Amino acid sequence: MPLPWVEKYRPKSFADIVNQEEAKYVLASWICAKFKAPKEFCARWAKKKDREITEARAVLLAGPPGVGKTTIVHALAREIRYELIELNASDVRTAERLRQVVGSGLRESSLFGYEGKIVLFDEVDGLHVKEDKGGLEAIIDIVETAKVPIVMTANNPYDPKFRPLRDLSLVVNLRRLSEDEVVEVLRRICVNEGAKCEDEALRSIAKSSMGDLRAAINDLQMYLTGGRKMLVLDDIKRAGERNPQLSMFEILDRVYKARWFDEARAVSFNPSFDWEQYFVWALESIPVVYKDLEAMSTAYDRLSKADVFIGRIKRMQEWELLPYAMELALGGVSQIKDKPRLPPFIRYGFPQRLLLLARSREARRRRDALVEYLAQNLHVSKSAVRSEILYVLSALSKANPSVVEKLSKSLGISAVDIRTLL
Numbered sequence: 001m002p003l004p005w006v007e008k009y010r011p012k013s014f015a016d017i018v019n020q021e022e023a024k025y026v027l028a029s030w031i032c033a034k035f036k037a038p039k040e041f042c043a044r045w046a047k048k049k050d051r052e053i054t055e056a057r058a059v060l061l062a063g064p065p066g067v068g069k070t071t072i073v074h075a076l077a078r079e080i081r082y083e084l085i086e087l088n089a090s091d092v093r094t095a096e097r098l099r100q101v102v103g104s105g106l107r108e109s110s111l112f113g114y115e116g117k118i119v120l121f122d123e124v125d126g127l128h129v130k131e132d133k134g135g136l137e138a139i140i141d142i143v144e145t146a147k148v149p150i151v152m153t154a155n156n157p158y159d160p161k162f163r164p165l166r167d168l169s170l171v172v173n174l175r176r177l178s179e180d181e182v183v184e185v186l187r188r189i190c191v192n193e194g195a196k197c198e199d200e201a202l203r204s205i206a207k208s209s210m211g212d213l214r215a216a217i218n219d220l221q222m223y224l225t226g227g228r229k230m231l232v233l234d235d236i237k238r239a240g241e242r243n244p245q246l247s248m249f250e251i252l253d254r255v256y257k258a259r260w261f262d263e264a265r266a267v268s269f270n271p272s273f274d275w276e277q278y279f280v281w282a283l284e285s286i287p288v289v290y291k292d293l294e295a296m297s298t299a300y301d302r303l304s305k306a307d308v309f310i311g312r313i314k315r316m317q318e319w320e321l322l323p324y325a326m327e328l329a330l331g332g333v334s335q336i337k338d339k340p341r342l343p344p345f346i347r348y349g350f351p352q353r354l355l356l357l358a359r360s361r362e363a364r365r366r367r368d369a370l371v372e373y374l375a376q377n378l379h380v381s382k383s384a385v386r387s388e389i390l391y392v393l394s395a396l397s398k399a400n401p402s403v404v405e406k407l408s409k410s411l412g413i414s415a416v417d418i419r420t421l422l
């Protein structure tokens with residue numbers, strides 16, 4: 001599977017982040033005033049001296065989607081060589097778990113030689129004040145007591161429910177990117193991918209992204225899937241028309257807009273059709289296309305039946321069953337009784353699953369490093385760690401959570417790192 005370009009081109013340093021200078025200066029000034037940070041970094045970026053900034057307990061980055069809120073914190077952690085502890089609304093949902101993760105995570109030193117830790121609460125506005133009351137209170141509690149930098153992000157922090165959190169934090173607004181800025185980033189990606197992209201085509205993508213760089217990059221990747229090296233305005237206008245090298249965007253469009261069963265099934269005969277990718281995309285596109293619950297559930301039902309076939313095919317290597325799976329996954333998803341009228345332009349999104357896989361790469365890398373570390377120190381093989389020791393540890397730690405703490409002390413590994421393994 002290709003790496004999503006939003007991850008591939010996620011800026012690694014402050015300098016690479018496009019046009020959020022004010023936010024960079026404020027964040028850097030805050031970090032440099034209150035925490036340990038490299039001199040060169042502070043000399044370049046810490047330009048603000050206002051007390052409001054240098055004394056704030058936490059920073060709340062606010063702004064529309066896809067303008068770099070999460071990216072700026074990742075880049076900051078890298079610049080100051082801090083370990084990033086990233087949490088989102090679902091982690092925060094149970095206050096207990098939050099305390100566990102953040103509490104011990106902040107106490108112990110890290111296995112990987114970082115200078116410190118920085119906590120990112122991503123999308124705090126994803127919290128529901130009623131259901132997640134404990135979560136919001138826990139964040140406030142942590143902001144009030146923590147000794148490490150805490151940064152939060154939100155699309156809309158002005159909701160009254162966040163008042164207490166807002167009062168404790170320095171709110172930094174990130175700007176929506178201009179059309180020219182988006183075009184500039186897209187142009188650089190085209191050059192890097194060795195693709196010739198017409199300026200007008202990039203401008204058209206930028207226009208419809210409305211300042212959301214993530215959406216624009218996803219769109220560009222969709223237009224250039226399958227190793228295409230050329231993009232002209234006509235491609236964008238024509239998306240959906242016949243073309244032998246179909247992008248996933250076009251494949252989905254053809255499947256959903258097919259007028260009869262055979263037309264949908266015929267999409268699989270196209271040389272660029274990749275059924276494994278199609279499954280991932282179809283799974284997330286169904287609710288985008290079918291707003292009607294009945295239609296949505298029928299489509300999911302057919303896709304799940306196709307998936308049962310795929311499971312059997314993989315287990316028993318009975319490839320002759322593949323046509324049945326394809327009929328269900330293509331014709332079945334497309335031809336639905338009383339099918340609702342579809343809009344002329346459907347905005348398919350890049351599958352979150354692929355994005356998550358890319359994002360969790362770092363977590364997987366760490367897990368591997370830890371398994372190796374345990375294997376070496378306990379003088380057993382890595383597979384023994386994975387198949388036996390982790391299992392025993394997980395059972396023991398459920399019965400008695402202090403086991404993890406003890407192990408953490410005797411091996412000198414952070415308890416959080418151990419917990420990620422269990």
Ligand SMILES: Nc1ncnc2c1ncn2[C@@H]1O[C@H](COP(=O)(O)OP(=O)(O)OP(=O)(O)O)[C@@H](O)[C@H]1O
Pocket residue numbers: 005006007009010011016017018019020063064065066067068069070071072153154155185213214217
């Ligand atoms: N200012 C920027 N400069 C360079 N790239 C950016 C910028 N903003 C966004 N991007 C690109 O868009 C992707 C998404 O950005 P990011 O996840 O930081 O957005 P966000 O503001 O946190 O959005 P959301 O609120 O939806 O989480 C990044 O991986 C990066 O490729």
